[in-house]
Amino acid sequence: MGTPSRGPALTPNVEAATAPTAPFLRLTTLWIQITGTWCNLRCTHCINASGPADPWLPSMDARSIRHAIREAETLGVKEIYFTGGEPFLHPEILPLLKDSLAVAPTSVLTNGTRIDVRMAAALARLAGEAAYSLASASASTMWMSNGTTAFEAGAPGGTRSERSSSSRPEGSSPL
Numbered sequence: 001m002g003t004p005s006r007g008p009a010l011t012p013n014v015e016a017a018t019a020p021t022a023p024f025l026r027l028t029t030l031w032i033q034i035t036g037t038w039c040n041l042r043c044t045h046c047i048n049a050s051g052p053a054d055p056w057l058p059s060m061d062a063r064s065i066r067h068a069i070r071e072a073e074t075l076g077v078k079e080i081y082f083t084g085g086e087p088f089l090h091p092e093i094l095p096l097l098k099d100s101l102a103v104a105p106t107s108v109l110t111n112g113t114r115i116d117v118r119m120a121a122a123l124a125r126l127a128g129e130a131a132y133s134l135a136s137a138s139a140s141t142m143w144m145s146n147g148t149t150a151f152e153a154g155a156p157g158g159t160r161s162e163r164s165s166s167s168r169p170e171g172s173s174p175l
C-alpha cells in the first residue's frame with residue numbers, strides 16, 4: 001500500500017456534474033431551525049450543542065422563514081416543524097406560527113421553559129389546541145451541564161422554583 005494521498009479533502013466530482021437531474025416537485029415535510037443553535041439551556045445530551053452563549057448557528061430572520069414556508073406551500077408541504085435551539089426565543093415566534101399554521105399543521109420542538117400562562121393562552125388561541133410532550137418522565141434524565149435539570153428550570157410539569165433570575169441556569173435568558 002502506498003502513502004495516503006495528501007490532496008485536498010474535497011476534490012471535484014466530475015461524474016456528479018454530468019449526472020442526470022430531476023426536478024424538485026414535492027416537499028412533504030419542512031423543518032426550520034428558526035433559532036439556529038441559540039437556546040436558554042445547555043443540556044449535556046443536546047445533539048447540536050445548542051446553548052445560550054455564541055451559538056455556532058445563528059437565528060433565522062423572519063423574512064427567510066416566511067420565504068421557506070411559502071416555497072414549501074407551493075411544493076405541497078403537509079407538515080412543518082420549528083426547531084432550534086429553543087424556538088420560543090425567536091422574537092416573532094407567534095406571528096411566524098400563525099403564518100405556518102395557515103399553510104400546514106405545525107409542531108414546535110421546545111424545552112417548554114418559555115411557555116408561561118400568557119404564552120400558553122396565546123398558543124391555544126392560535127392553534128385551537130396545544131400538546132406538550134416530554135422527552136423523559138423523569139427529571140433525573142434531563143440534565144443540563146450546570147447540574148440542574150430542564151424540570152428545575154421551569155419546564156411545564158416540573159418545579160418552577162428556579163424561575164427567579166437569581167437561580168436560573170447560568171447564562172440563560174430571563175423567562
Ligand code: SF4
Pocket residue numbers: 039040041042043045046047048049050051084085086110111
Ligand atoms: S433544551 Fe434542547 S436545544 Fe436546548 S440545550 Fe437542551 S437539548 Fe439542546
